[in-house]
Amino acid sequence: MKFCSHCGSDKIQSKVPDGDNRARFCCPDCDTIFYENPKIVTGCVVTCEDKVLLCKRAIEPRLGLWTLPAGFMENNETVQQGAARETYEEATATVTEMSLFTVYNLTHISQVYMIFRAQLDKPEASPGIESLETEFVSEADIPWDELAFPVINETLELFFADRKAGEFKVHHGEITRLADRSLRTTRY
Amino acid sequence: MKFCSHCGSDKIQSKVPDGDNRARFCCPDCDTIFYENPKIVTGCVVTCEDKVLLCKRAIEPRLGLWTLPAGFMENNETVQQGAARETYEEATATVTEMSLFTVYNLTHISQVYMIFRAQLDKPEASPGIESLETEFVSEADIPWDELAFPVINETLELFFADRKAGEFKVHHGEITRLADRSLRTTRY
Numbered sequence: 188m189k190f191c192s193h194c195g196s197d198k199i200q201s202k203v204p205d206g207d208n209r210a211r212f213c214c215p216d217c218d219t220i221f222y223e224n225p226k227i228v229t230g231c232v233v234t235c236e237d238k239v240l241l242c243k244r245a246i247e248p249r250l251g252l253w254t255l256p257a258g259f260m261e262n263n264e265t266v267q268q269g270a271a272r273e274t275y276e277e278a279t280a281t282v283t284e285m286s287l288f289t290v291y292n293l294t295h296i297s298q299v300y301m302i303f304r305a306q307l308d309k310p311e312a313s314p315g316i317e318s319l320e321t322e323f324v325s326e327a328d329i330p331w332d333e334l335a336f337p338v339i340n341e342t343l344e345l346f347f348a349d350r351k352a353g354e355f356k357v358h359h360g361e362i363t364r365l366a367d368r369s370l371r372t373t374r375y
Numbered sequence: 376m377k378f379c380s381h382c383g384s385d386k387i388q389s390k391v392p393d394g395d396n397r398a399r400f401c402c403p404d405c406d407t408i409f410y411e412n413p414k415i416v417t418g419c420v421v422t423c424e425d426k427v428l429l430c431k432r433a434i435e436p437r438l439g440l441w442t443l444p445a446g447f448m449e450n451n452e453t454v455q456q457g458a459a460r461e462t463y464e465e466a467t468a469t470v471t472e473m474s475l476f477t478v479y480n481l482t483h484i485s486q487v488y489m490i491f492r493a494q495l496d497k498p499e500a501s502p503g504i505e506s507l508e509t510e511f512v513s514e515a516d517i518p519w520d521e522l523a524f525p526v527i528n529e530t531l532e533l534f535f536a537d538r539k540a541g542e543f544k545v546h547h548g549e550i551t552r553l554a555d556r557s558l559r560t561t562r563y
Contacts, residue, residue, distance in 0.1 A: 190383035192376045197383060206504065209449065225448050226412045227487060260413050265480035265549055266487060292453035299415060299454060316394060357545055361453055
């Protein structure tokens with residue numbers, strides 16, 4: 188942030204406002220304080236019979252790798268509506284009933300993943316504009332080394348473990364970047 | 376948003392970018408697109424024996440009304456850490472073990488409330504800078520007409536109903552502003 192989006196000042200500075208305890212971008216000319224907060228990424232583990240719907244990414248980052256349909260929640264929608272919207276946008280699949288499955292904190296990039304479970308009666312899906320391919324994949328065929336993000340690996344591992352155990356829970360956890368740039372996954 | 380925070384241009388316009396389906400603030404001079412997304416409000420229903428911790432607000436909006444300790448999640452923290460931080464900042468109470476209790480969508484103001492349950496062994500709390508008073512209140516003494524926000528009424532109603540039923544669940548719901556400006560609460 189170089190300029191104040193309110194008054195156009197070029198004197199924006201990062202400082203701790205009075206009564207606050209964190210640095211924020213502040214405009215000394217119009218006194219506006221700019222807050223930055225985490226974003227919710229919402230999406231679905233969509234199943235049809237024993238298979239899970241995966242999408243091959245048509246966009247960066249991780250173009251060409253496989254993911255679950257998910258994306259940034261938008262203003263004026265519910266988390267569930269966002270998950271259904273992303274599932275439609277990325278895989279042209281229409282989900283209705285959804286159950287919360289994971290809440291994962293990606294603290295290093297200030298994202299909270301909220302992934303829901305949903306079922307389809309028929310394997311009806313096709314690539315939306317952000318996907319190259321969609322495919323319903325059985326557990327044995329999951330391309331574990333070609334998944335786009337660690338949180339996707341984690342979500343699918345939890346999903347198959349719960350399915351095997353015969354009970355789906357709501358899982359909480361965290362993926363953090365360590366000093367050596369590696370990622371650590373913690374299940375609460 | 377009147378000025379581009381990246382290049383200072385005063386030509387910011389709200390339009391649907393190529394390949395998108397929603398209006399965003401766009402800068403025609405440096406091509407930056409500015410996305411706005413919902414914020415998470417995180418907090419706790421803190422109990423000590425049969426009483427719930429309430430805070431009387433020292434700040435607007437709703438100064439002087441009672442609320443649960445809760446506030447905007449910050450970057451680089453987990454939702455749980457945010458709930459514990461807010462509980463400390465507003466009530467100087469230290470909570471550790473937390474269980475997710477509600478996920479409520481306030482679509483008209485693009486907020487997602489994530490409220491956790493937590494317990495204290497001793498009723499140790501005192502007002503932080505954003506509170507005038509803190510108090511542990513039994514169900515019979517909840518000031519239902521002096522609660523700060525409808526989502527707080529809803530959360531406490533769900534809490535006491537679950538406690539009576541002997542089982543705490545994770546609740547999902549939505550509070551929406553209707554055309555006549557009234558609010559509608561929906562439990563999923």
